[in-house]
Amino acid sequence: MKQGIYTIVGHEPLTKDVYRMVLSGDTSAMTMPGQFIEIGLPGFFLRRPISVCDYDESTITIIYKVVGQGTDVMSKMQKGETLDALVGLGHGFEVERSGDDPLLVGGGVGVPPLYHLAKRLLAAGREVTVILGFNRAAEIFYADEFERLGARVVVTTVDGSVGVKGFVTDALPEKFSHVYSCGPMPMLRALYGATQGVGGEFSLEERMGCGFGACMGCSIMTKNGSRRVCKDGPVFDKEVLAWQI
Amino acid sequence: MADLKVTLSGLELDNPIIPASGTFGYGYEFAELYDINILGSFSFKGTTLEPRFGNPTPRIAETPSGMINAVGMQNPGIDRVISEELPRLKKCFHKKVVANIGGFSVEEYAECCARIDREEQVGIIEVNVSCPNVHNGCMSFGTDPLGISAVTKAVKAVTKKPVYVKLSPNVTDIVPLAAAAAEAGADGISLINTLLGMRIDLRTKKPVIANRMGGFSGSAILPVALRMVYQVYEAVKLPIIGMGGVTSARDVIEMMLAGATAVEVGAANLIDPWACPKILAELPAVMEQYGITSLRDIIGGAH
Ligand SMILES: Cc1cc2nc3c(=O)[nH]c(=O)nc-3n(C[C@H](O)[C@H](O)[C@H](O)COP(=O)(O)OP(=O)(O)OC[C@H]3O[C@@H](n4cnc5c(N)ncnc54)[C@H](O)[C@@H]3O)c2cc1C
Ligand SMILES: Cc1cc2nc3c(=O)[nH]c(=O)nc-3n(C[C@H](O)[C@H](O)[C@H](O)COP(=O)(O)O)c2cc1C
Ligand code: FES
Numbered sequence: 001m002k003q004g005i006y007t008i009v010g011h012e013p014l015t016k017d018v019y020r021m022v023l024s025g026d027t028s029a030m031t032m033p034g035q036f037i038e039i040g041l042p043g044f045f046l047r048r049p050i051s052v053c054d055y056d057e058s059t060i061t062i063i064y065k066v067v068g069q070g071t072d073v074m075s076k077m078q079k080g081e082t083l084d085a086l087v088g089l090g091h092g093f094e095v096e097r098s099g100d101d102p103l104l105v106g107g108g109v110g111v112p113p114l115y116h117l118a119k120r121l122l123a124a125g126r127e128v129t130v131i132l133g134f135n136r137a138a139e140i141f142y143a144d145e146f147e148r149l150g151a152r153v154v155v156t157t158v159d160g161s162v163g164v165k166g167f168v169t170d171a172l173p174e175k176f177s178h179v180y181s182c183g184p185m186p187m188l189r190a191l192y193g194a195t196q197g198v199g200g201e202f203s204l205e206e207r208m209g210c211g212f213g214a215c216m217g218c219s220i221m222t223k224n225g226s227r228r229v230c231k232d233g234p235v236f237d238k239e240v241l242a243w244q245i
Numbered sequence: 246m247a248d249l250k251v252t253l254s255g256l257e258l259d260n261p262i263i264p265a266s267g268t269f270g271y272g273y274e275f276a277e278l279y280d281i282n283i284l285g286s287f288s289f290k291g292t293t294l295e296p297r298f299g300n301p302t303p304r305i306a307e308t309p310s311g312m313i314n315a316v317g318m319q320n321p322g323i324d325r326v327i328s329e330e331l332p333r334l335k336k337c338f339h340k341k342v343v344a345n346i347g348g349f350s351v352e353e354y355a356e357c358c359a360r361i362d363r364e365e366q367v368g369i370i371e372v373n374v375s376c377p378n379v380h381n382g383c384m385s386f387g388t389d390p391l392g393i394s395a396v397t398k399a400v401k402a403v404t405k406k407p408v409y410v411k412l413s414p415n416v417t418d419i420v421p422l423a424a425a426a427a428e429a430g431a432d433g434i435s436l437i438n439t440l441l442g443m444r445i446d447l448r449t450k451k452p453v454i455a456n457r458m459g460g461f462s463g464s465a466i467l468p469v470a471l472r473m474v475y476q477v478y479e480a481v482k483l484p485i486i487g488m489g490g491v492t493s494a495r496d497v498i499e500m501m502l503a504g505a506t507a508v509e510v511g512a513a514n515l516i517d518p519w520a521c522p523k524i525l526a527e528l529p530a531v532m533e534q535y536g537i538t539s540l541r542d543i544i545g546g547a548h
Pocket of ligand 2: 265316318345
């Protein structure tokens, strides 16, 4: 983990309320896809946890949805302004566990952290299928970006306006070696049920006090005992999650 | 040269800065970030006799200039703290630690303190009396002078280490509670713990915190904490560890002027993991700005 001041070098809406922001600064603390950053915003006490969508030697890309006051303030920030962030937080997706033809499943704003993961898997020569689930056409983002990377992309919409009508679980391929996912809990639960017998890793969300393991604000009970979403996760082996609770 | 040294019941501290219980774990998250030996000491996560998972999530909410937590005293239990956490801590922290102890009955507090009494790494026992008393209709020990007195006496009977009673601010008058601790033999007073608070989510129209209410802390509570430290300093002749909303060197000095001998820093560590080293780094310059050469000299200076 590192704390740094990051300059906004790119910022634009992808849909009505989803924005992409590119931050320039020290990215040396990033070690794996699926990690997150904690953004400090002027006027707000706690930082906002946001997944890293993509990163390189000098930039971090995030994609966020405006849901409350903090993300609203973020959406009004301009290129050239700076943000204080803690970077390189949490345990992310393990690229080495993918097998030959991994499946990536994202729901809504759970899609972003899968992007850098897809990049890494494709660079390692894997056959990558990505299922992106949204409610309706107007909410879709990043399908083209995943396609441009060279992944096979399937979009599902609940209202059927684009792609497969229904949920991500209605579009599962017959065979895949490992499943990586991030999205709302009901989606993860359905996906868990539909991917029995195949290994996988799911990224979770919790309200956070610190984001680096100090406060126990984000603890969940797993089959192996209590774990912190911010430090032991956010990405967990799907089999250790206590689905019955 | 600015003199930062202070003494708590015979324990000399290089400086008054002590990360507060529950915001610093058992130290090593922070030891990865900086040399925690620069701190005066630190107060470890509230520890109980039995392991506790704590409350369901969400456990955290934001407030204007602060936060609410309902962690619910998650901890691995006193025996694992002694067998695992303290030996691990010893490798990265060479000073005496403040052992923060919670409990749900007088016997539990006493048993926990008896076990930690044997640990030479522990310099001070900080007894958190804000927990509900399960044998007394779950009323908090900390809001009842008789409860505080009983816990303090029971703990003092089993340990030779200095006992600091950590008071809850959720009372009409803090003075009788501090006095009860003092009469029962406490060596010092720690205050304040968190204020009971809540937030409601406008989207769901329900409390944000799963447990509905939680402990409110952070910058917003500084004035309440200062007032209570000031009142207790006036009423009770015991050293005080002051805390509540401290985020800067100026806040530290203000807290000491109110009557604190040492100062705990809580929520600030969560939003800036380097908060304590930054406060330490800025202290000498701020002292100079206000003509202070020794921190010892300003304790209770506002009275
Ligand atoms: C590990 C992790 C990764 C995330 N990645 C993304 C992402 O890539 N894109 C994205 O759009 N969102 C992401 N989120 C959710 C994002 O953190 C919240 O939407 C955001 O904090 C809301 O802030 P706000 O001020 O607008 O909302 P408010 O409701 O005004 O915020 C009040 C408080 O609640 C917290 N909070 C509110 N909703 C959430 C939530 N869903 N999860 C955690 N804390 C919350 C805020 O951080 C803040 O402390 C992620 C959450 C976590 C835990
Ligand atoms: C996440 C969190 C957990 C806490 N856990 C404990 C605890 O276990 N025992 C205790 O005595 N106080 C606990 N506290 C209270 C703090 O030690 C401190 O008294 C209080 O937060 C006021 O200081 P602050 O405003 O600097 O945070 C906790 C506070 C926070 C924010
Ligand atoms: S948010 Fe503090 S431990 Fe996870």
